[in-house]
Each structure stands twice: as structure tokens, then as C-alpha cells.
Amino acid sequence: MANQYGPQDRYHQPQQPYGQPPRPPAGYPRQYQQPYGQPHGQSYPPPGYGYNPPPQKPGKGAVFWLLVVCAPILLLFGCVAVVVKVGSVTTTTTGAPPDVVYAAPTQTAESAPVTETRPSAPPTTVSTAPSSPPAVAQPPQIEPKTYSGTGAKVVKFDPISDPALVTFTHTGSANFIVTALDSSGATQDVPVNAIGSYSGTRMLSPRNNTQIAALEIKADGQWTANVKSLSAARTWSGPSIEGRGDQVLRLDPPAEGLATAQVTHSGKANFIVQTHGGSALNLPINEIGNYSGEVQLPSGTTVVEIRADGAWSFRRG
DSSP: OOOTTOTTOTTSOOOOOTTSOOOOOTTOOGGGOOOTTSOTTOOOOOTTOOOOOOOOOOOOOHHHHHHHHHHHHHHHHHHHHHHHHHHTOOOOOSSOOTTOOOOOSSOOSSSOOOOOOOOOOOOOOOOOSOOOOOOOOOOOOOOOEEEEEESSEEEEEEEEOSOEEEEEEEEOSSEEEEEEEETTSOEEEEEEEEESOEEEEEEEOOOTTOOEEEEEEEOSSEEEEEEEEGGGSEEEOSSEEEEESSEEEEESSOOOSSEEEEEEEEOSSEEEEEEESSSSOEEEEEEESOEEEEEEEOTTOOEEEEEOSSEEEEEEO
8 A cells, every 4th residue: 555645754654563573764774773672782683573572580389389388387286286285294393391292273084183181270269258357366275274372382384385364363461473484494474573462364475486384473372373375365346445453355356557545544553555466566555553545556456465453444546
């Protein structure tokens, strides 16, 4: 077909067959005509050279796809094996005493639970009864015995290790003196030193872990000595109490806290008051003749010992 645009129109050339490199326009110098797809400076390919598509990257082989498929499976099996192995390991504690048994925290059907056996403690009983004041410790009981005589005499008896009471009587006009002796004959106390007739109760108190084994009596008339337990003392349980002469009082209940007593005495001789059972032996009163005043009863006082020749009275404050 003739070119309808004329021979000089180089931009309208016949259509290039498909698959062939483009031809340069007519009249274009040959040295500047560059084949399609070739670098500058190279000549045309030989006749019959067709269009070559761009090179393709090589595909991934079968080994690669085998690794992609098998690697996750192998990793999964490895994790399962590690978990099973860790679960089957039993931790053993070293350095424990031989009598301590450590049981696994999880029980299975194949293994019975391990129980550690220790001596059982006695059951604890909780009392719901209302609280009451502490009981006062009672001194050991002594079988009461009465001794009597006229004039001077040494009365022996079973040794006494704890405080006890002796009630004396005397009918005479001269001295009436009683001395307490230990097993070696040493003087422990002088419970009575009076003139003429006497009637009163005194306390026998062994000292320095010794025992009282005898009473040495000096008198000019008839006398009696009744030895008995301290629990036989006269009880001071009410707000007040009265008496005459030498006496021993047992407080029920004992003095507690800041306890006081109003005390009076009508007499001519010594008036001495001693308390026992508190933190220490206390001598709140040591006077002669009449007395009236308020004294403290130390907390814990259980016994009050009185030495007097007249009438006296005590009232708790």
C-alpha cells in the first residue's frame, strides 16, 4: 500500500509487524539508528532476531518448600516434648531433716497422698465462765496441838518451815517471855514479852530458810500454847474489824491497788502493825499509847499482824 502521506512524511510510516524491532524513519542516518533493546553503540542483531521478554528470577526449589512445611511441625513437637519432660520432673529439696517427708503438690490416681505425722497436742479447752479474783494461796496445814505448864519450860514439836500461829495464855505477876528456837537452838523470834497476865495470838515466822522446832517459855504462873496453821487466823472480810491485844488477821480478799485503812488504838504500851504477803514486809505503824490515823495496805497484803495492849479498830478506806 502506498504511503498516503507522501514520501517526505517520516512520522507516518507503515505499521511495524508485531514482534519485530521498530525501524528507523526513512532518511535517518544509519550511524544514529539504534536497535530497540540494545545499548548505544551496538549494531543490529542478525536477521530474524525477534522480541525477547525480560529474564525471570529462578523459582524456589522443593527443598525450600519442604523446610517451610516441616520446620513448624518439628518446632511444635519439640515444645510438646519439653513441656512433658518438665511436668514429669519432681523437685527434690536437699538438706532437709530425715524425718520430714515432702509430698508432691498434685495427687494422681497411681500415687496415694503422703501425710506427715507429728505428735498431736492435747486439745485446748477455752473456758467461758466469768473471771474471778485469783485465789489466795493457802499455807500448809498444821495439826493443832496445845501445850501447857507452869513456870519455865522448853516445848519441842515437829519443825515448822512455814508461818504458823500460836495462841498464848498466862496467869501470873512476873515476866512472861516466849522465845522461838530453831533445830540448833538459835533464837529466831521473841513472839511474847509481857508482864503479868497475858492473852493473845502471835505469828511464828521462820527466817533465812530455817525451821522453828521449839518454844522457850519463861513464866511465874500457869500458861498454855496452842500451835496451829496460819489459815486458822481471824478473817477480815468486811469493811471493818475490831479487837483487843495481840492478834493476827487474814484479809479476804487481799488488798489490791492503792488500798488504805483507818486505824485506831486505845492503850498505854506499844502499838505495832505489820503487813505480810505484799512485795515486802511492811511496818506501817510503830507507836506507843493511843493512835488514830490512815495507813496504806500494800497491794497483795494477805495478813495483818497486830501487837497492842488495848482496844483497836481497822476500817478499809
